[in-house]
Amino acid sequence: MKVPQLLISLALLGLMLPGCDSAKDSKSEPDSEKPPRVSQTETAPPEAEAPGSPPEKERDKKEKHETIRVFYGTDRNLTGSSKPKEFFGTKRSTLSLGFCDVSIPKDHQPGELESPSIWKLEFRENPDKHVVLKAVTPSSGTHFLTELRKTIEDSIETEKTSDGIIRRGGEAFIFIHGFNNSFEDAARRTAQIAYDLKFKGAPLMYSWPSQESSSIWAYKEDERTAQWCEENVTLFVEAIAHESGARKIHLIAHSMGNRVLSRALKNISQKLELTHQDQPLFNEVILTAPDIDAQVFKDSIAPHIVQTADRFTIYSSSEDLALKASRVVNSFWHQRLGEGGSYLTVFPKYKKINVVDASDIDTNLFALGHSYHADSPTVLSDVRLVFQGIPVNRRNLRSLLQDLAWKFQSSGNSLLGRAIRGTFR
Secondary structure, eight states: OOHHHHHHHHHHHTOOOTTOOHHHHTSOOOGGGSOOOEESSOSSOOOOOOTTOOOHHHHHHHOOEEEEEEEEEEEEEEOOOSSGGGSEEEEEEEEEEEEEEEEEETTOOTTOOOOOOGGGTOOSOOTTTSOEEEEEEEEOHHHHHHHHHHHHHHTOEEEEETTEEEEEOOEEEEEEOOSSOOHHHHHHHHHHHHHHTTOOEEEEEEEOOOOOOOSHHHHHHHHHHHHHTHHHHHHHHHHHHHHSOOSEEEEEEETTHHHHHHHHHHHHHHHHHHTTOOSOSEEEEEEESOOSBHHHIIIIIHHHHGGGEEEEEEEEBTTOHHHHHHHHHTTTTSOBTTBOGGGOOOOTTOTTEEEEEOTTSOOOTTSOSOOHHHHOHHHHHHHHHHHTTOOGGGSSEEEETTTTEEEEOOOOOOHHHHHHHHTTO
8 A cells, every 4th residue: 555545544544533532443343432323303322112113124114215324524513413404513623524314205306305395384304205314423434434335335236247247336426515505405415416316336425614605705705615625625535535445436516616626636636646646536527517717727727637537527507697696706707617608618638528518408497507416307317427437429418619518408498587597697
C-alpha cells in the first residue's frame, strides 16, 4: 500500500468522532459501546415483545414503504437534539461518519420527494406516504467501513451468460448537495436518487454545513463554507475510493456542491501526479446544474481533474432560474457552468467531458428549474445509463455543435411555463 493511501486509511479508521471513543475503534467493539441510534420513534432501548404481539416479519409486511440506508460524511455540528431532522446543524465542525435510514413509500413516483401536504390534510410525516429521514446513526471509522463494505458486497449479483459470468452491482455513489440544503434534505434526496435509479450498491452523501437559507447573506456564507470544507471532502471521497471495495465509484454534485467536488478532485489530481498514478479513481462524475464560473472551470479546473475519472457529464439548462439569480449575485457577467441554450459551455479539448443540455425537459411550473437532476424522470433515466457506461451517442440524445454537446429530445414543455421563465432571462 503506498504511503498516501496508508495515511488516508489510518485517518479514516482512527477518526475521532463526537461521542465516539477512538481507542475503542482499534478493536472489535461490543454492541453496547456502539454510538446510539437516533430515530423518530426510539427514545429508549426496545423492550421485549409482549405475549401475543405480531412477529417482526408480519409487522414488516404491513409497512408500505422501503427503507434506504444512506452512508454519510459531514462536517456539520451536532445540535444535541434527538430528532433525526435536527440532529446536525449549520455550524462548522470536524469530520464525522455514520449512516441514516430513509423511507420511500411503496407508491412513490420517480422524481418526487413526497412530503406532507395541507391539501391532502396531512400534518405530520408518515413513512408509508412520505420520504422521511427515520434515523441517524453516528459511527466510528471502523464500524462505518465494515457496514459500507457489507452493503456493497451484498449488492453484487452474478449471471451466467454465453460469454461467461457477468457481475452486476457492487457499486457506490457519493452525492454532494448544493446551497440552501440541510442534512435532512441531503439524506432524503440521496435516498430518492438511489431508489429511482434502482441502484445496486451503497448510496453515500457528503453534507457540508450549508446555512439552510435562501438569503443573499446565506449564499455568500455558503460560498465561504464550500471552500472551507475542501480538505474534509477530499479525505472522505478519496478514502471511499481506496477502502470501500466497490467495483465502481461514481460522484454526483449539484449546484454549489460542484465547487466543493471540483476542489476535492483538484486536490486528488495533484496527489495522483505526485505518486505517478495513471489509473482514475472514479468511474462517472456527474456535475448537475453547476453553480461555478464557467470560464474558471474551463481554464483552471477541467485541465486538472479530467484524469481523476473515466468520464464527466455536465447537465445544464437555460430554464434554471436559480443560476440566473446566481449570475446576478456574481457580478452578472460571470456566466455559470450550468447555464444551457446559447450560454452552453463546451470542451473540445476533452473528449471525456460530455455536456448535456436539459433545457427542454418538463419541470414543475412553479419550481426554479434547478433540481431537474433528481426530479425529472427523463434526466434520472439518462443518469442511470451514464452509470452503466453507455456512450453519449447511444442515449436518445440529439447532437449539438458537431457532437461537442448533446440535448434531450423536446418533451413538449408547456408554452405557459416557458413564457413565465422567459420573463426572467
